[in-house]
Amino acid sequence: MAFESRVVSADPSQYKTPLLAVVVPRGDLPASLAALDRATSGALGRAYKSGDFTGKRDDTFLAYADAPFTRVLLIGVGKSEESSTAALRRAASTAAKRGRALGAGTAALYVSPEALGQVGAREAAQAVAEGLAQGAWHFTELKRPAEEPKAPLERVDLLALADTAAWEAGHRSGAAIGAGQTLARGLQMLPSNQLTPTALAGAAQDLAKRHGIPVTVLDKAAIVKEKMGALLAVAQGSVEEPRFIMLDYQGAPGAPVVLVGKGVTFDTGGISIKPALNMEEMKYDMSGAAAVLGTFEMLGRLKPKVHVVGLIPSTENMPSGTAIKPGDVVTSHLGKTIEIINTDAEGRLILADALSYARRLNPSCVIDIATLTGAIVVALGHTATGLFGTDEPLISEVRAASERADERAWPLPLWDDYRELNKSDIADVKNSGGRPGGSISAGWFLREFVDGFPWAHLDIAGTAYTEREDASRVKGPTGVGVRLFSEFVLARQG
Ligand code: BES
Ligand code: MN
Numbered sequence: 001m002a003f004e005s006r007v008v009s010a011d012p013s014q015y016k017t018p019l020l021a022v023v024v025p026r027g028d029l030p031a032s033l034a035a036l037d038r039a040t041s042g043a044l045g046r047a048y049k050s051g052d053f054t055g056k057r058d059d060t061f062l063a064y065a066d067a068p069f070t071r072v073l074l075i076g077v078g079k080s081e082e083s084s085t086a087a088l089r090r091a092a093s094t095a096a097k098r099g100r101a102l103g104a105g106t107a108a109l110y111v112s113p114e115a116l117g118q119v120g121a122r123e124a125a126q127a128v129a130e131g132l133a134q135g136a137w138h139f140t141e142l143k144r145p146a147e148e149p150k151a152p153l154e155r156v157d158l159l160a161l162a163d164t165a166a167w168e169a170g171h172r173s174g175a176a177i178g179a180g181q182t183l184a185r186g187l188q189m190l191p192s193n194q195l196t197p198t199a200l201a202g203a204a205q206d207l208a209k210r211h212g213i214p215v216t217v218l219d220k221a222a223i224v225k226e227k228m229g230a231l232l233a234v235a236q237g238s239v240e241e242p243r244f245i246m247l248d249y250q251g252a253p254g255a256p257v258v259l260v261g262k263g264v265t266f267d268t269g270g271i272s273i274k275p276a277l278n279m280e281e282m283k284y285d286m287s288g289a290a291a292v293l294g295t296f297e298m299l300g301r302l303k304p305k306v307h308v309v310g311l312i313p314s315t316e317n318m319p320s321g322t323a324i325k326p327g328d329v330v331t332s333h334l335g336k337t338i339e340i341i342n343t344d345a346e347g348r349l350i351l352a353d354a355l356s357y358a359r360r361l362n363p364s365c366v367i368d369i370a371t372l373t374g375a376i377v378v379a380l381g382h383t384a385t386g387l388f389g390t391d392e393p394l395i396s397e398v399r400a401a402s403e404r405a406d407e408r409a410w411p412l413p414l415w416d417d418y419r420e421l422n423k424s425d426i427a428d429v430k431n432s433g434g435r436p437g438g439s440i441s442a443g444w445f446l447r448e449f450v451d452g453f454p455w456a457h458l459d460i461a462g463t464a465y466t467e468r469e470d471a472s473r474v475k476g477p478t479g480v481g482v483r484l485f486s487e488f489v490l491a492r493q494g
């Protein structure tokens, strides 16, 4: 069942709902909530007065009311003057997550004017709509139905007393971005026996059909014809055929923004096989592809005036009698030869062919996104995505989008000094530059296949999924990249 939210122009103290979530700032009970406090016989005021609830970020207080609403949930965002879209997004996620846990079925959310602080209604509405989708997300598709199931959270009504048009407009964007993120997380979550490269292409075709977006899928024979030797080299160890997926959203004429997503549906490492511990997480090695598809879900819903092409090279990375072996040399789509030092450095191989292919589209810019290196987790932990590129204005633009999206991305250098890490004795380049600076040599490898367009690269190996579960966060796939890409392409509208 799909989750939805909508803007309703209504007074929260009069609203009939099983759960009324109210976003409040730190300090005292906001004056604007006096009527709401009376409806709970003063429980809200007493919560503040007792000090049990202070309104600091992530603070919550649940009360039961003899009112049109059955329950009221206060959610703190911290100091009013420090309120931000990030804090509001998080509060909304907390509301939806709690609504799910309570089995409320439906809920309402009211952001008090005091909690808004300096944030405008439009921005707030977008962030809140994104947060609601984020907190409502769950994946139970592969479990048997519970005998006494809790009602799933089907809808949250966003209550607006003023600026309704701005709330509506912001909500429309946020709900579309939230739906994109939900789509990405669902694809990420699927196990590799269900989400093969062929199935991923099928999902892209379904999405494209729903929104009337032109899509082309190259099967193995077509990939051979295109001479994508690096993608084919990774795919040759698997009985599953590779696919090369292309989506073309033409909301405006002109040179496209090209988004490239790594679509390795399972990464065993190949002959350079990975250790067994946590290897199941390598079903998430298609998270870059999921981010690109989630962005197209947003595009299909919002129909902005911008031209965006998505490219997804997809394959499994398997060890077998037909698999590539360390020392093998293959010829890429660009024509450069590659010595394969480590078959586990497969992401850069398939991205190389996609970046080379992108030239043909005369892009205004190309941004790739990939769970590329374990080394980025060492560098930035699970907090930030690694950002690389050759074009300073593009890097700044991506960083600004990441700030607005609250999907942190931090730049790392691609100085010429690092290029030699990928020097091969036998071929033009080798696919592993060793452990020191591992994310940078991976970035430099990609750069070898970039020709004639501004390019940026996002390494999401540390941010694509999380073990952390808290009041606002749901454990598992994050859909990272969808919000960042959405902010980026929406700001490029003509
Ligand atoms: N898919 C992995 C990177 C990864 C690691 C993603 C951890 C998510 C969590 C990638 O294909 C890989 O195996 N990279 C190697 C490269 C090395 C062999 C040069 C790595 O990072 O160890
Ligand atoms: Mn690998």
Ligand code: ZN
Binding pocket: 264, 267, 285, 344, 346, 347, 371, 372
């Ligand atoms: Zn990989």
